[in-house]
Amino acid sequence: MSHNPEAAGHPALQHHFDSLEQQHDATTLGMWLFLVQELMFFGGLFTVYLVYRVKYFAAFAAGSNTLDIGWGAINTAILIGSSLTMALAVHAAQTGRRKLLVLFLGFTMLLGAGFLSVKAVEYHEKFESHHVPGSAFQLDPHDKHFQGVDPSNVQLFFSLYFAMTGMHALHMVIGLGILGVLLVKSWKGRFTPEYNSPVELTGLYWHFVDIVWIYLFPLLYLVDRYHHY
């Protein structure tokens, strides 16, 4: 990647950078620093989860077994699919294919919305079963999963379930907003092989959110499954 004199007057080049290449390197580093900060943010939640999972393992296993493994696995597949379409969108931007870029950004948004819809179905089921922490929280005493476990510890599991999946879902909603802006800009032809950093950096964010889910799925849905069935 040599210095491109033609890019000096590129409308996307900010005045404090010498070249688009330098601008790209700086913004990529900035995005990674943000993602490392996000890693520490989610890391706090994962640490709380780990401490209480070790302490109240039976209650966590009971809570985990009330979650629908089918929905969880489908959502994992949806999110991995959206990461593929996001990666293909970045590829389309880098090779200057405007229509493909718009198409793949659209697919990514659709899959993201699909993920959130499945999450809404799952949350609805949790509200109906009185598994949402708070004054209405109640465990069915006849349910074989809850024999011999302290309900307050199961409530702790569901608190973490909602905090972690809720924070993850919030990141998805923010991602959808950013993708919407990119979709409009792509349609207007703002991204070219010379300048497409926003698409690439949004891709980094989207893949990061995918990675968080890759860990949430086994940690929340797959605790002690073989024992309960």
Next chain:
Amino acid sequence: MSGHIVSRRLYYGIFAALMMLTLLTVWVAYQDVHPRIWGVHIALNPVIALAIATTKALLVVLYFMHVRYSSKLTKVTVLAGVFWLGILLIMTMGDYVSREWIKLP
């Protein structure tokens, strides 16, 4: 300038691998993997689940997020993040797990 261009075929390959690993992690969750080593039952299910998740995360980071083709500065930044996450998890657990080893009055 834009970043490294990864071939679409590689993206499809990574996607297929991620899907297979997802199926594997669901299947293995229903298997009883508690081998007896030196007379002690060791629960390997969570270890396997996290190993699969980490493999998936590595594939995403290296190929979808282009870290394999990125500058050394980016690689060091990512490694530093993982390292600090390790400090957070390991030192916290080191404290909680060892608290009951010594009975204090």
